[in-house]
Amino acid sequence: MQGNTLTRLTLALDAMGGDFGPCVTVPAALQALASNPALNLLLVGDPAAITPLLAKIDSDLLSRLEIVPAESVIASDARPSQAIRASRGTSMRIALELIKDGRAQACVSAGNTGALMGLAKLLIKPLEGIERPALVSVLPHQQHGKTVVLDLGANVDCDSTMLVQFAVMGSVMAEEVLGLTNPRVALLNIGEEENKGLNTIREAAAQLKAAPSINYIGYLEGNDLLTGKTDVMVCDGFVGNVTLKTVEGVVRMFLSLLKSPTSGPEQKQKRSWWLKWLGRLLQKRLSKRFGHLNPDQYNGACLLGLRGTVIKSHGAANQKAFAVAIEQAMQTVRRQLPERIAARLEAVLPKSD
Amino acid sequence: MQGNTLTRLTLALDAMGGDFGPCVTVPAALQALASNPALNLLLVGDPAAITPLLAKIDSDLLSRLEIVPAESVIASDARPSQAIRASRGTSMRIALELIKDGRAQACVSAGNTGALMGLAKLLIKPLEGIERPALVSVLPHQQHGKTVVLDLGANVDCDSTMLVQFAVMGSVMAEEVLGLTNPRVALLNIGEEENKGLNTIREAAAQLKAAPSINYIGYLEGNDLLTGKTDVMVCDGFVGNVTLKTVEGVVRMFLSLLKSPTSGPEQKQKRSWWLKWLGRLLQKRLSKRFGHLNPDQYNGACLLGLRGTVIKSHGAANQKAFAVAIEQAMQTVRRQLPERIAARLEAVLPKSD
Numbered sequence: 001m002q003g004n005t006l007t008r009l010t011l012a013l014d015a016m017g018g019d020f021g022p023c024v025t026v027p028a029a030l031q032a033l034a035s036n037p038a039l040n041l042l043l044v045g046d047p048a049a050i051t052p053l054l055a056k057i058d059s060d061l062l063s064r065l066e067i068v069p070a071e072s073v074i075a076s077d078a079r080p081s082q083a084i085r086a087s088r089g090t091s092m093r094i095a096l097e098l099i100k101d102g103r104a105q106a107c108v109s110a111g112n113t114g115a116l117m118g119l120a121k122l123l124i125k126p127l128e129g130i131e132r133p134a135l136v137s138v139l140p141h142q143q144h145g146k147t148v149v150l151d152l153g154a155n156v157d158c159d160s161t162m163l164v165q166f167a168v169m170g171s172v173m174a175e176e177v178l179g180l181t182n183p184r185v186a187l188l189n190i191g192e193e194e195n196k197g198l199n200t201i202r203e204a205a206a207q208l209k210a211a212p213s214i215n216y217i218g219y220l221e222g223n224d225l226l227t228g229k230t231d232v233m234v235c236d237g238f239v240g241n242v243t244l245k246t247v248e249g250v251v252r253m254f255l256s257l258l259k260s261p262t263s264g265p266e267q268k269q270k271r272s273w274w275l276k277w278l279g280r281l282l283q284k285r286l287s288k289r290f291g292h293l294n295p296d297q298y299n300g301a302c303l304l305g306l307r308g309t310v311i312k313s314h315g316a317a318n319q320k321a322f323a324v325a326i327e328q329a330m331q332t333v334r335r336q337l338p339e340r341i342a343a344r345l346e347a348v349l350p351k352s353d
Numbered sequence: 354m355q356g357n358t359l360t361r362l363t364l365a366l367d368a369m370g371g372d373f374g375p376c377v378t379v380p381a382a383l384q385a386l387a388s389n390p391a392l393n394l395l396l397v398g399d400p401a402a403i404t405p406l407l408a409k410i411d412s413d414l415l416s417r418l419e420i421v422p423a424e425s426v427i428a429s430d431a432r433p434s435q436a437i438r439a440s441r442g443t444s445m446r447i448a449l450e451l452i453k454d455g456r457a458q459a460c461v462s463a464g465n466t467g468a469l470m471g472l473a474k475l476l477i478k479p480l481e482g483i484e485r486p487a488l489v490s491v492l493p494h495q496q497h498g499k500t501v502v503l504d505l506g507a508n509v510d511c512d513s514t515m516l517v518q519f520a521v522m523g524s525v526m527a528e529e530v531l532g533l534t535n536p537r538v539a540l541l542n543i544g545e546e547e548n549k550g551l552n553t554i555r556e557a558a559a560q561l562k563a564a565p566s567i568n569y570i571g572y573l574e575g576n577d578l579l580t581g582k583t584d585v586m587v588c589d590g591f592v593g594n595v596t597l598k599t600v601e602g603v604v605r606m607f608l609s610l611l612k613s614p615t616s617g618p619e620q621k622q623k624r625s626w627w628l629k630w631l632g633r634l635l636q637k638r639l640s641k642r643f644g645h646l647n648p649d650q651y652n653g654a655c656l657l658g659l660r661g662t663v664i665k666s667h668g669a670a671n672q673k674a675f676a677v678a679i680e681q682a683m684q685t686v687r688r689q690l691p692e693r694i695a696a697r698l699e700a701v702l703p704k705s706d
Contacts, residue, residue, distance in 0.1 A: 077546040142606050153543055156551055190506055190594040193430040198509055198591060222598030226606055238551060239595055241543040242588075245575030246596050250603040253495050253579055 008038050011106050011329050012098040015045035016073040016091040018110025018315050018322070022046075025110070026053040028322035033061045036330065042104055044068045044095040070094045073111070076315055080114030087119055096123045099308045106309035106329040108300070110317050116310065117154045117303065124308040127338065129345040133305035134166045135237065135312060136173060137244065139298060143228035148174045148183075150234060152301050153241035160203035163187065163234055165345075167208055167216070169304045170232035172344045176335045182215045183231035188239060189219035200236075213347060300325030302332055304341065309333050361391050364682050365457035368398035369426040369444040370464025371668050371675070375399075378463070379406040381675035386414045389683065395457055397421045397448040423447045426464070429668055433467030440472055449476045452661045459662035459682040461653070463670055469663065470507045470656065477661040480691065482698040486658035487519050488590070488665060489526055490597065492651060496581035501527045501536075503587060505654050506594035513556035516540065516587055518698075520561055520569070522657045523585035525697045529688045535568045536584035541592060542572035553589075566700060653678030655685055657694065662686050 015025045022045060029041050043050055047067050054062065070091035074083045087093040092111045098104040100123050109116050117133065126133055134151035141147050148170045155162060167185050174183035187205055189197040194205070196219060208216035220230055222243060235243070299321035303310040309332045313325035368378045375398060382394050396403055400420050407415065423444035427436045440446040445464045451457040453476050462469050470486065479486055487504035494500050501523045508515060520538050527536035540558055542550040547558070549572060561569035573583055575596060588596070652674035656663040662685045666678035 077544075079548045142609075156543065188595060190509070190591055190598075191430075195432045222595040222600075223602030223605070225599055226602055235595075238543055239592055242541060242575040242592055242596055243599050245543075246578055246599045247575075247603055249576030249579055250600055250607075252576070254603075254607050256495075 008040060009036075009330055009333060010040040010042065010104050011108060011326065011333075012042040012044055012068070012095040012104035013326070014091045014095040014107065014109035014111055015043040015050055016070065016111070017076075018313065018317060019076065020318075021073070022049045022053055024317060024319050024322050026050055028319045028326060029065065030054075030057060030061055031319065031323045032326040032330075033064055034058075036327075039330065040064045040066075041326075042066050042068050042095075042098055044070050044091045044098070045073075046070065046091075068094060068098065074115045076112050078112055078115065080112065080118050083112060083115040084118045084122070087115065092116060093119055093123070096120055096310065099124060099310070105333045106311065108311045108313060108322075108325050108329050110313035110315050110322060110325070113153055113312060116312055120303055120306055120310045124306045124310060126305050127307060127342045127345060130165055130169075130305040131162055133303045133310075134162075134169060135240075135301040136170065136304045137298060137301040138173075138177060139226065139244075139247070141226045141228040145228050145231075146178055147225070147228065147230060148178070148232045149225070149240060149244065150232075150304065151237040151240050152244050153237045154303065155237040157238075158200065158236035160200045160207060163200065163204035163236070164207045164211070165305070167204070167214055167232065167234045168211075168345055169341050170234060171214055172341045173302075173304065173337065174231045176337055176340055177331065178231065180231055184215050184217045184229075185232040185234065186217050186220040186224075186230035188222070188225075188233050188235035188243070190221065192219050192221065194219075204234075213344070296321040297324065300328035302328065302337070304337070307338055307342075309338060361393060362389075362683060362686060363393040363395065363457050364679065364686075365395040365397055365421070365448040365451040365460040366679070367444045367448040367460065367462035367464055368396040368403055369423065370429075370462045371666065371670060372429065372463075373671075374426070375402045375406055377670060377672050377675050379403055381672045381679060382418065383407075383410060383414055384672065384676045385679040385683075386417055387411075389680075392683065393417045393419075394679075395419050395421050395448075395451055397423050397451070398426075398444045399423065421447060421451065427468045429465050431465055431468065433465065433471050436465060436468040437471045437475070440468065445469060446472055446476070449473060449663070452477055452663075458686045459664065461664045461666060461675075461678050461682050463666035463668050463675065463678070466506055466665060469665055473656055473659055473661075473663045477659045477663065479658050480660060480695045480698060483518055483522075483658040484515055486656045486663075487515075487522060488593075488654040489523065489657045490651060490654040491526075491530060492579065492597075492600070494579045494581040498581050498584075499531055500578070500581065500583060501531070501585045502578070502593060502597065503585075503657065504590040504593050505597050506590045507656065508590040510591075511553065511589035513553045513560060516553065516557035516589070517560045517564070518658070519587045520557070520567055520585065521564075521698055522694050523587060524567055525694045526655075526657065526690065527584045529690055529693055530684065531584065533584055537568050537570045537582075538585040538587065539570050539573040539577075539583035541575070541578075541586050541588035541596070543574065545572045545574065547572075557587075566697070649674040650677065653681035655681065655690070657690070660691055660695075662691060 015022050071089040074090050074092050095107045132155050135154040136150040138146045150166050150170050174180045299314050299317050301312045311329040368375050424442040427443045427445050448460045485508050488507040489503040491499045503519050503523050527533045652667050652670050654665045664678050664682040
């Protein structure tokens with residue numbers, strides 16, 4: 001939209017990652033180039049798989065796109081530690097190296113989460129004061145606002161210090177991306193009383209209460225994820241991943257039920273034309289109403305806490321969803337999130353203890 | 354319905370527990386008595402709070418109802434360990450003691466979960482081979498069937514042995530309550546590959562694979578909770594509680610959005626009569642379609658693994674939901690779940706190791 005007035009921006013895409021590889025990533029890349037004139041893209045992957053998808057493409061788009069060859073791909077189900085050891089020459093690693101070498105300002109991949117996390121930590125390095133980066137996403141809530149949720153699966157085991165670091169990163173993200181002043185931060189727990197939940201959560205609560213720059217509001221439960229009671233929801237990566245996928249599952253189930261107003265084909269034939277028309281009208285209305293909750297609309301979790309921008313797309317993302325992840329990467333770079341988080345961490349976290 | 358043909362059944366209700374106390378539990382009790390002629394209820398609580406709610410009640414119902422006085426109530430936000438120490442004379446403890454004394458066959462409470470768990474373990478005792486009971490619920494899924502989910506919050510920290518015990522209990526529940534043969538059992542995890550997730554989950558997977566009487570099908574993710582891919586979903590109490598509440602939150606949000614088709618009152622006035630009529634028609638249709646997903650319809654988690662039946666109702670349950678919990682208790686007793694689980698455990702679990 002406002003691309004022309006902005007400085008140029010180059011992103012590296014792991015074109016081979018995800019369940020569908022170039023069939024999804026290349027059309028999504030072209031879609032992003034078409035709507036962002038200031039964008040350049042480096043498509044990392046197998047030229048033989050990518051090139052055929054670029055036939056009949058507008059020369060303007062083609063001029064802002066470059067294929068960076070990669071020999072291999074990290075499998076989605078590979079064990080991260082093994083995948084990282086054997087990562088030389090893979091599309092994911094080369095995409096990350098393009099950031100390291102200063103050729104790209106961010107990278108987007110729909111590949112193996114664990115490998116992306118590990119390689120990003122290795123190549124891009126965590127910010128001073130951050131033990132491990134976290135996967136962050138911004139979910140729409142009931143009050144027409146948004147909630148920053150982290151960690152969504154980068155760290156299966158988290159201690160209280162990590163949860164506090166996540167709270168700081170989430171808070172900066174809410175300020176920069178959602179434009180909120182003094183965003184509310186909550187810990188996801190199984191009750192709102194102070195004595196509830198796991199030890200790590202209670203310890204993190206004590207630390208957050210003592211942190212003057214964090215607007216910590218206490219514990220919230222799973223049912224408050226979409227109510228808008230908090231701007232930042234902090235949890236460990238296991239709980240966050242299960243929770244996010246649960247939300248997606250329920251939303252997709254509702255959307256699919258809305259799309260199929262009859263229970264079987266025999267019923268469909270019996271319906272009169274005006275009922276069918278009504279059904280379509282209704283479906284359109286409801287899709288509009290619930291569309292913002294569609295998981296595709298908020299695809300792209302940011303790997304926060306690194307010295308650069310890495311966006312993880314859902315492995316099963318379709319073209320639209322992968323294009324949303326590319327937009328996420330652009331916004332994260334433009335808002336200088338890593339730099340701002342680094343500055344905030346210095347103010348909040350205790351020095352080298 | 355078929356109450357007359359069944360033997361008599363007596364349940365103890367903690368009339369004081371939950372967010373609304375007797376205002377919800379007493380009308381729900383009367384509702385349950387009216388629809389189950391073979392049911393007797395012991396209402397445990399403050400007679401001064403309960404009696405006024407029994408005015409103008411049919412004498413048949415009144416004859417099947419008895420008030421068992423209790424001096425005090427365990428607060429919902431009390432620390433369980435303290436609450437248990439000071440539990441003598443509370444409605445929850447007396448309701449449980451009625452089972453122990455053989456006066457009631459089951460107990461229903463909407464009170465403090467931790468205290469109910471602790472007191473039940475103390476008074477009713479776990480089955481041979483069970484370390485800690487688990488909270489179990491049966492959730493409706495997309496394929497018009499149901500899934501047994503546990504643990505929903507009784508055990509915040511779980512080791513692999515506990516997860517295996519939950520799998521056994523869930524499997525028996527699926528057979529007895531859902532009428533399934535060889536029910537599928539899955540572990541809730543953050544990926545379907547073997548190397549994913551927490552150590553305890555991977556250890557439990559290895560044990561379940563080796564258990565011939567369990568139809569273990571592997572890991573499933575949060576988005577599969579409602580797809581019907583499994584009959585039993587096993588997780589620790591922290592994850593289960595957050596997940597269940599997340600599902601409830603999303604479902605309630607959808608149901609509330611469906612109930613308010615306009616975004617503001619000014620839009621309402623502008624709409625013509627036929628649009629309003631259409632809106633109501635639609636709303637009715639959708640409520641019918643999604644009604645079975647309403648959390649009120651499956652209120653009442655069973656505390657499984659005890660030598661008796663204890664049902665935990667949601668603290669915020671309304672009359673309808675609390676009545677569902679009473680029905681749950683009746684079903685659990687009639688199906689002799691504790692006895693059947695005990696028999697199965699003997700066959701599955703290793704003897705005293």
